[in-house]
Amino acid sequence: LARQGQGATAPNPAVGAVLVKAGRIIGEGFHRGPGQPHAEAVALDDARARGEDPRGASLFVSLEPCCHEGGGKRTPPCAQRVVAEGVAEVFAAVADPNPRVAGRGMALLHSAGVKVHWGPCEAEAQELISDFAVWVTARRPFVTLKWAQSLDGETTGVGSPWVTGPEARAHGHELRAAHDAVAVGAGTLRIDDPQLTVRHAPLGPGGTPRRLVFAGAQGLPAQAHVFTDDQRHLTWVVANPRGPVGDQAQRLTPGRVVPWDGQDLQALGEALLAAGFYRVFVEGGPRLLGFFLRQGWWDKVALFTAPSFLRPQAPEGEAVSLVQPQWSTWGRDSLVEGWNPASPSRTSSPPKEFACSPV
Numbered sequence: 001l002a003r004q005g006q007g008a009t010a011p012n013p014a015v016g017a018v019l020v021k022a023g024r025i026i027g028e029g030f031h032r033g034p035g036q037p038h039a040e041a042v043a044l045d046d047a048r049a050r051g052e053d054p055r056g057a058s059l060f061v062s063l064e065p066c067c068h069e070g071g072g073k074r075t076p077p078c079a080q081r082v083v084a085e086g087v088a089e090v091f092a093a094v095a096d097p098n099p100r101v102a103g104r105g106m107a108l109l110h111s112a113g114v115k116v117h118w119g120p121c122e123a124e125a126q127e128l129i130s131d132f133a134v135w136v137t138a139r140r141p142f143v144t145l146k147w148a149q150s151l152d153g154e155t156t157g158v159g160s161p162w163v164t165g166p167e168a169r170a171h172g173h174e175l176r177a178a179h180d181a182v183a184v185g186a187g188t189l190r191i192d193d194p195q196l197t198v199r200h201a202p203l204g205p206g207g208t209p210r211r212l213v214f215a216g217a218q219g220l221p222a223q224a225h226v227f228t229d230d231q232r233h234l235t236w237v238v239a240n241p242r243g244p245v246g247d248q249a250q251r252l253t254p255g256r257v258v259p260w261d262g263q264d265l266q267a268l269g270e271a272l273l274a275a276g277f278y279r280v281f282v283e284g285g286p287r288l289l290g291f292f293l294r295q296g297w298w299d300k301v302a303l304f305t306a307p308s309f310l311r312p313q314a315p316e317g318e319a320v321s322l323v324q325p326q327w328s329t330w331g332r333d334s335l336v337e338g339w340n341p342a343s344p345s346r347t348s349s350p351p352k353e354f355a356c357s358p359v
């Protein structure tokens, strides 16, 4: 249930809830987004709509019920409602990492006589709120770093910007769809001019991700796809408002510039959250990825590896792709085995007169 809201709930977490009574589900629901009722309230309303009585029921919820009001919060606290409805016990998969809740929701329920339990499905629930945990504790977006490289660690294709094949690239679009922004550095824009749209995968509940360009000192290519195509209103630029590129960014993406001096990461985190960037998918290039890696400003990595050597020491210097690559994992390591297309073992064929006749 929680997954149905994932990608649309920011700045709130994705949460699902099920009410069970006498071994039957009597109500269920998930949080759809800011300003909408929380999962517990949806499940309780669902039970009422079905003509069921939540009194004495057990509530299974993927995140501890909230207990606080105010501070910009638009919905009433759930723990109080759960008590008022006479729910007998609550199973919450994980505690709310929001410092304003952090166990207080369950404590409130317990002191009101509701039986409380942590779990089940703690690991899955922790993953569901991983983005929310970053927003409320570190005050920055959840950041996924994605890149594609060859076996020799190269990130630029030979004769094409692509390192990986069509299937990997289509999966890359699925990963884009699970974020609310796709980010690149100005270098990638100048060299590759990518579209950064979701074309080979369905959109997630959050809709089309925005595009976010990290501008530096050298200026932005005004003719790039992201500034000229029919989705240009979805392109934002991170730029220093006091530099010449800041002025250019303001002209290219008026009202869609995230101001950043290039130094203060805390300020960058706050500015991105303020502009509604909660789940950012950083797709390169190497310099921008290196920056995020060095700063420890990342939460997840998606690294595609192609079974090829892009800059081999071969005389002609051409790319070489392994034939019949086989990937396997050994403990925490992965092994790729594959054939050199130029290996004599692959190229020698028996003389025609000894070839077997077809059966």
Ligand SMILES: NC(=O)c1ccc[n+]([C@@H]2O[C@H](COP(=O)([O-])OP(=O)(O)OC[C@H]3O[C@@H](n4cnc5c(N)ncnc54)[C@H](OP(=O)(O)O)[C@@H]3O)[C@@H](O)[C@H]2O)c1
Residues within 6 Å of the ligand: 146, 147, 148, 149, 154, 155, 156, 157, 161, 163, 184, 185, 186, 187, 188, 189, 191, 192, 214, 215, 216, 217, 218, 219, 283, 284, 285, 286, 287, 288, 289, 291
């Ligand atoms: N294999 C892959 O997954 C992949 C993905 C993307 C790109 N690429 C390849 O990468 C190459 C481009 O590499 P790149 O490293 O030059 O591009 P990049 O990382 O996209 O851009 C670097 C530029 O971004 C600007 N920038 C702004 N804030 C920055 C920060 N905090 N840290 C670092 N840079 C910041 C700077 O612009 P200024 O120069 O204006 O100061 C910097 O020079 C292309 O050839 C492309 O094909 C590969």
